[in-house]
Amino acid sequence: MEKCSSIAAYFMEEVAPGALQKKPLRLNDLPFTIKDLEESGCFAYKVDMSGDWEKAVEKYSEDVGMKNRDVVKINPVTMPNFDEKLAIFFEEHLHTDPEVRFIMEGSGYFDIRDVQDRWVRIPVAKGDLLFLPAGIYHRFTTDEKDSIVAMRFFKDAPRWEAHNRSKQETEEMVERKEYVKGIKAN
Numbered sequence: 001m002e003k004c005s006s007i008a009a010y011f012m013e014e015v016a017p018g019a020l021q022k023k024p025l026r027l028n029d030l031p032f033t034i035k036d037l038e039e040s041g042c043f044a045y046k047v048d049m050s051g052d053w054e055k056a057v058e059k060y061s062e063d064v065g066m067k068n069r070d071v072v073k074i075n076p077v078t079m080p081n082f083d084e085k086l087a088i089f090f091e092e093h094l095h096t097d098p099e100v101r102f103i104m105e106g107s108g109y110f111d112i113r114d115v116q117d118r119w120v121r122i123p124v125a126k127g128d129l130l131f132l133p134a135g136i137y138h139r140f141t142t143d144e145k146d147s148i149v150a151m152r153f154f155k156d157a158p159r160w161e162a163h164n165r166s167k168q169e170t171e172e173m174v175e176r177k178e179y180v181k182g183i184k185a186n
Ligand SMILES: CSCCC(=O)/C(O)=C/O
Pocket: 072, 089, 099, 101, 108, 138, 139, 140, 148, 150, 152, 160
């Protein structure tokens, strides 16, 4: 699968959770490049949806050791407790597995903390595949269209488990320490 050669990511304004989180929230015109993204341990790919995308995505997920998957449909019509679920996704968190997400329909925003702990917003849409390493702090929100369908990959049986950022607990986790060591080594 081809890595993206550029990305439309940007530094974002911090806002209180709520309706405003779904706005673009661009903070400034400072560039955030693919090199910056990859220095944070993240990788972005564009999948050709006119070809055999399922095979391409399956091969990628096997290559990164994440063979199990589910599909999540995030919208206020079909998702029970939509507002509560979205509030959970928008809490800053990390996972012990990498976060591998393939966008099948719709659009939204993944926000990551860069190597200097600044919020960076990554807009995603149909055909985007995003890899965030285990241990990186991040969050997700729908945009103002409030609709996205994403394939999520897991090492083991599909089970979404997040650890919300805290000064002590998440900083002491092996996956966080490994992540921090990895970005410092770059
Ligand atoms: C669009 S995928 C749903 C959100 C999610 O799984 C996650 O972990 C956000 O950080």
